[in-house]
Amino acid sequence: MNVVNIKPRLLLGPGPSPVPHRVRRAMAEPVIGHMDPQFFEIVDDVQSMLRTVFGTQNRLTLPVSGTGSAGMETAIINFVEPGDTIIVVVAGIFGHRMVEAVKKAGGHAVVMEIPWGQAASLEHLKQTLQEHPQTRMVAVVMAETSTGVCQPLEGWAQAVHQRGALLLVDVVTALGGMPVDVDRKDFDVVFSGTQKCLSAPPGLSPFTASENALERLDNRTTPVASWYLDINAFRQYWGQNRVYHHTAPISMIYGLHEALSLTLEEGLEKRYDRHRQVAASLWAGLEAMGFELLVAPSVRLVSVTTVRIPPSVDDVRLRHDLLHRDGIEIAGGLGSLSGKIWRIGVMGHGARLSNMIELLVALRRRLAEQGRDVPSGVEAAETAYRANNR
Amino acid sequence: MNVVNIKPRLLLGPGPSPVPHRVRRAMAEPVIGHMDPQFFEIVDDVQSMLRTVFGTQNRLTLPVSGTGSAGMETAIINFVEPGDTIIVVVAGIFGHRMVEAVKKAGGHAVVMEIPWGQAASLEHLKQTLQEHPQTRMVAVVMAETSTGVCQPLEGWAQAVHQRGALLLVDVVTALGGMPVDVDRKDFDVVFSGTQKCLSAPPGLSPFTASENALERLDNRTTPVASWYLDINAFRQYWGQNRVYHHTAPISMIYGLHEALSLTLEEGLEKRYDRHRQVAASLWAGLEAMGFELLVAPSVRLVSVTTVRIPPSVDDVRLRHDLLHRDGIEIAGGLGSLSGKIWRIGVMGHGARLSNMIELLVALRRRLAEQGRDVPSGVEAAETAYRANNR
Numbered sequence: 001m002n003v004v005n006i007k008p009r010l011l012l013g014p015g016p017s018p019v020p021h022r023v024r025r026a027m028a029e030p031v032i033g034h035m036d037p038q039f040f041e042i043v044d045d046v047q048s049m050l051r052t053v054f055g056t057q058n059r060l061t062l063p064v065s066g067t068g069s070a071g072m073e074t075a076i077i078n079f080v081e082p083g084d085t086i087i088v089v090v091a092g093i094f095g096h097r098m099v100e101a102v103k104k105a106g107g108h109a110v111v112m113e114i115p116w117g118q119a120a121s122l123e124h125l126k127q128t129l130q131e132h133p134q135t136r137m138v139a140v141v142m143a144e145t146s147t148g149v150c151q152p153l154e155g156w157a158q159a160v161h162q163r164g165a166l167l168l169v170d171v172v173t174a175l176g177g178m179p180v181d182v183d184r185k186d187f188d189v190v191f192s193g194t195q196k197c198l199s200a201p202p203g204l205s206p207f208t209a210s211e212n213a214l215e216r217l218d219n220r221t222t223p224v225a226s227w228y229l230d231i232n233a234f235r236q237y238w239g240q241n242r243v244y245h246h247t248a249p250i251s252m253i254y255g256l257h258e259a260l261s262l263t264l265e266e267g268l269e270k271r272y273d274r275h276r277q278v279a280a281s282l283w284a285g286l287e288a289m290g291f292e293l294l295v296a297p298s299v300r301l302v303s304v305t306t307v308r309i310p311p312s313v314d315d316v317r318l319r320h321d322l323l324h325r326d327g328i329e330i331a332g333g334l335g336s337l338s339g340k341i342w343r344i345g346v347m348g349h350g351a352r353l354s355n356m357i358e359l360l361v362a363l364r365r366r367l368a369e370q371g372r373d374v375p376s377g378v379e380a381a382e383t384a385y386r387a388n389n390r
Numbered sequence: 391m392n393v394v395n396i397k398p399r400l401l402l403g404p405g406p407s408p409v410p411h412r413v414r415r416a417m418a419e420p421v422i423g424h425m426d427p428q429f430f431e432i433v434d435d436v437q438s439m440l441r442t443v444f445g446t447q448n449r450l451t452l453p454v455s456g457t458g459s460a461g462m463e464t465a466i467i468n469f470v471e472p473g474d475t476i477i478v479v480v481a482g483i484f485g486h487r488m489v490e491a492v493k494k495a496g497g498h499a500v501v502m503e504i505p506w507g508q509a510a511s512l513e514h515l516k517q518t519l520q521e522h523p524q525t526r527m528v529a530v531v532m533a534e535t536s537t538g539v540c541q542p543l544e545g546w547a548q549a550v551h552q553r554g555a556l557l558l559v560d561v562v563t564a565l566g567g568m569p570v571d572v573d574r575k576d577f578d579v580v581f582s583g584t585q586k587c588l589s590a591p592p593g594l595s596p597f598t599a600s601e602n603a604l605e606r607l608d609n610r611t612t613p614v615a616s617w618y619l620d621i622n623a624f625r626q627y628w629g630q631n632r633v634y635h636h637t638a639p640i641s642m643i644y645g646l647h648e649a650l651s652l653t654l655e656e657g658l659e660k661r662y663d664r665h666r667q668v669a670a671s672l673w674a675g676l677e678a679m680g681f682e683l684l685v686a687p688s689v690r691l692v693s694v695t696t697v698r699i700p701p702s703v704d705d706v707r708l709r710h711d712l713l714h715r716d717g718i719e720i721a722g723g724l725g726s727l728s729g730k731i732w733r734i735g736v737m738g739h740g741a742r743l744s745n746m747i748e749l750l751v752a753l754r755r756r757l758a759e760q761g762r763d764v765p766s767g768v769e770a771a772e773t774a775y776r777a778n779n780r
Contacts, residue, residue, distance in 0.1 A: 028418035032398070101617040201639065247457050
């Protein structure tokens, strides 16, 4: 297939989200050199805008040259030394990945297992820390893309820091769609992705680390087992010195620059409100149609909604029809939730009432084709949208 | 600085090279999902075109989701186990990096040191292999971007395989600009970059590995110390199964697709001839102007020309003027060649006689401003261009 013949899709899965025209246009701008002073101005802007979106003043704030998973690896391979005890909260696929990455880094992973669809409590964390007093770091996912749970993290940093440990937070599906507040919540190591609530193409991982974390890095007794993702090797390119480490992915940085500009032009609070409002309308619409949402409202994630697939509905056929006949992408479940849920993204440029209504209408039509008549969710969605207007 | 206000440059450094309009337009196409059947068609095409350009039938042929350095790391972290003896040919910066990466992977690096600006001999390799009979792999750079040397590799695979070792070859600055011939030369592990002779933006690393290499991977006794770059974890996405590992960098793959299409539309032989012809014209022009080239003609790299900076010329000022007043980027030397040479790229879309003439004219003007009058190189360049027409 030729690239220019691609049929556009309405991307309402858990990422990538729809990339706006201005971002795609930026991707097409002339490539210049990675040591060109013009490019350093763009890099400066990107780092400064990332600090704003992360809610941090951390010096070390930059986009890692890989997808969100590269950010995860960077977080773990730099801050875990062989033999370190790391508590990993596993409440879905993306927590599980961190366990694997910790093991690969030679760490001893203590798994804090949470039933999928639920959040971990601060009490549970404190108890686990007490049982493992040697803990060097706690790793947790703020927005679990595989379950649609938003993990509350108030008080976590305090509990972790009291033990002399670091707090690593995966904010891949949060950044740009809800407050992340790195400094206020005192997170130490934080990574994200570009293709979720920032609505840039996938390929970069926004990353930030506190001075506390950098001190840990300085005191390592073993070398970081990666050349490409060694923070001490690449940080000089992103610092004052601009020392060449690897060729920055120029066009991706252009795209991220434009996506961050759009985010800040809209205003963070307004953008978060929009996500909340559109998610509320989606939830109301789905419930009016008789669907059951997987996650309790108190810990329900704004950016990914997980909905139980009604019995006797053919999951694969329905998603196939939505994609190929309606041009709408949503996703199925992962792991133990495969075949049991759909995952619907309310992310960045895609978080619009009109998109939710398009989905609800198409979903109803495709369910009817499978012999399952459900009420319309449109009016409920519109009503909830108005009710949640701030 | 706003991205859309970037002043385009004529990129005649050692990468990134000029990215043609069709590639940049492809980067701006609508982003679709990484599990969308449309995207898998594009992925299939990319893998098939990469096989053609690499000159291989290797099943495992794919773009690693990072820059060329990520490809280097993938090559080393998967095929080096702790304690393995690895011979690394070091004839410039990029050989030196592989030594560092081998050490980080826990390998024992035997450095085969070659004076910068020269190539290693097959005899030297054989002798080193004899001295280190436990060698598990030999790592070598085919096109050393820091020196402008093209390392001849005829007979290397045979010598390496006789000892039961693998041959790893860095073809970052070769792929798309000269024959790489992976299968004919029997290379085992090969990585490249997109921003050199393929003229796509930086951000992906074309990668291929032989069945021989994959067997080594299957027989590892220790886990690969990376999650993101673990071939066994991500290869299923690029194989028949299409299992999700990490979100592919969609827009980058579009760009690579278009760059490979352009490469094959031109025809590989014609493209290699064009690179040779334009490089010959550059060399003739520079020599007519009185410059001395660093590398002997027999091992001179077509894609990067290294030229000695004449005494009393202010390197930094000259490159600054070229960039800011003429809009032309060339590069200085790295490491021990810093301040001693310029590096001029003859790569991909940039390999045109007109670009070389633009550079030669600008260079002469800027040298005159520094009080150094040199003859014109234009006629010599044009003559050599015609003489090298096939």
